[in-house]
Amino acid sequence: MHMAGLQQRRAQFIIIAALLYSLYILSVVVKPKRLATKQFTLPDLDRHTVFQLPPYLRSLEDAGINPAEALALHDKNAVAGQKSGQSRRAKTDVKLVSMSLRSSRYPQDAYTNFLWRCRTGEPPAAEVFETFISLKHRIFEVRVESERYPRTYNPSIIALPPSSHYPFLIVARVRGGGFFQESLICEGKYIDEPFVNPWGFEVMNRIVGCATNPRVLMVPQTPARDCTGIDFMSDVPGYHDPRIFWSNTGAPMMMFNQQSRYGCFGLWIIDLRSIYPSLRYRVTRGLLNQYPTVMELTRKEGRNPIEKNYVMFFDAETGAGYVQYELGHGSRHFARLAGNGLTTSNMTSPFEITCINDDAIWHQATNAIKIVLCDYGECEPEPENTVYLAFLHRKEIPEEFKVQYKRYVAIWKATAPFEMIGFASKHIRFDNEDEWEQKFNVEGRFLYTVSIAWEKNMNRYEGYLNENVIISLGVGDHDNAAVVMPVRDLMTCMRSCRHY
Structure with missing residues (x-):
């Protein structure tokens, strides 16, 4: 019995010794050295001055980031990575830090x-003509009407959460008396209506129509600061050009034009739950209401008396909000939101290539949507495979008092510095656009692209290539329409900005 006890204690001692030795080996050989985070010493920061910094770091100053600290962090991480060569995690961290500081970071070719x-195979997604691309998806009617306002135009559409009774939320403009501006809001759904085609056969015609009674969407009025030379604009009642979209936190937002605190007209934003209360009980994300009342978005440089067509987007890594004021031939201007509508100075890199080669009048047309460049389930959202997409209009005036808008698709990275990736090689038309031009006698001169959104709300901000988008259209300032298609079909025949 005594011998058995000795053998048991001996076995326990051997096991404990082996465990301690294993822990020592892990701590000395396998454990990587910690990467630098926020610890900076004066010698590290004094080694570089702003004038000695490489060009890709100089633009960080406008973002409120100390370039010297950023470079010191980059150097420390590089040294730590070299010393811990056996650590895969250290190498990955150094690579990510280095990538985040480069001004020209594109998605991997495998994604783009x-x-x-x-995509002109079978079935074709597009047909390429000399001056435009025809996407093989048909325009259908969007119907928003009330007893007071039987005709509306320029609809903006988003998909509602799965817990909602109806799939869509629609905001459409109405024509009041004189300059009076109002908009209707309703919840919408697909409606199949019988229709007799030109050959006498009854077929089903699908539209999107209001499932709830449309009502006027009220927004607090604001005064104009300065409308010198266009004094009549200061008295235009009501807001106009509403655009609704989801924020990166899942908050339903509306951006619109109204009299400005800084000029004549500016862009304002509000959380839709503040003015459409029924959303409060169905939106399960974005519970923090950042814009409970109207808030004007500022612009530090290049402000015009009348500002229009801003686009808001969010950094896929940090969640920070940005406002893109304009995008066109050789010009791009965006800034980071700093709170209460205030923004930084222009953050566009001086080395940015917009790859828009037409010296024309360009207008941002729609909000931006975030896209993961793979089919759902095939990959996870990462900085290397995530982009933003929005429509732009090329404005032409072929004849006096006639305006023509040609739609193009623009794509940019979803992480700083948000460089342009691709731009449509030709302007985009839809399969039955000719029919709509003849029906409403607009001849392509005013088929305006208003908004783009995911057709289904999956309680996430981004979507994937095999998911559908709904694109809303304003017809000649007197009617509504939309197109539904896989977003992949929209991203065809692009021109690469990298090789431009």
Whole structure:
């Protein structure tokens, strides 16, 4: 019995010794050295001055980031990574830090190669003509009407959460008397109506229509600061050009034009739950209401008396909000939101290439949507495979008092510095656009692209290539329409900005 006890204690001692030795080996050999985070010493920061910094770090100053600290962090991480060569995690961290400081970071070719090809096979997604691309998806009617306002136009559409009774939320403008501006809001759904085609056969015609009674969407009025030379604009009642979209936190937002605190007209934003209370009980994300009342978005440089067509987007890594004021031939201007509508100075890199080669009048047309460049379930959202997409209009005036808008698709990275990736090689038309031009006698001169959104709300901010988008259209300032298609079909026949 005594011998058995000795053998048991001996076995326990051997096991404990082996465990301690294993822990020592892990701590000395395998454990990587910690990467630098926020610890900076004066010698590290004094080694570099702003004038000695490489060009890709100089633009960080406008973002409120100390370039010297950023470079010191980059150097420390690089040294730590070299010393811990056996640590895969250390190497990955150094690579990510280095990538975040480069001013020209594109998605991997494996994700973007499809953008530069025209999907014209069987079945074709597009037909390429000399001056435009025809996407093989048909325009259908969007119907928003009330007893007071039987005709509306320029609809903006988003998909409601799965817990909602109806799939869509629609805001559409109405024509009041004189300059009076109002908008209707309703919840919408697909409606199939019988229709007799030109050959005498009854077929079903699908539209999107109001499932709830449309009501006027009220927004607090604001005064104009300065409308010198256009004094009549200061008295235009009501807001106009509403655009609704989801924020990165899942908050339903509306951006619109109204009299400005800084000029004549500016862009304002409000959380839709403040003015459409029924959303409060169905939106399960974005519980923090950042814009409980109207808030004007500022612009530090290049402000015009009348500002229009801003686009808001969010950094896929940090969640920070940005406002893109304009995008066109050789010009791009965006800034980071700093709170209460205030923004930083222009953050566009001086080395930015917008790859828009037409010296024309360009207008941002729609909000931006975030896209993961793979089919759902095939990959996870990462900085290397995530982009933003929005429509732009090329404005032409071929004849006096006639305006023509040609739609193009623009794509940019979803992480700083948000460089442009691709731009449509030709302007985009839809399969039955000719029919709509003849029906409403607009001849392509005013088929305006208003908004783009995911057709289904999956309680996430981004969507994937095999998911559908709904694109809303304003017809000649007197009617509503929309198109539904896989977003992949929209991203065809692009021109690469990298090789521009």
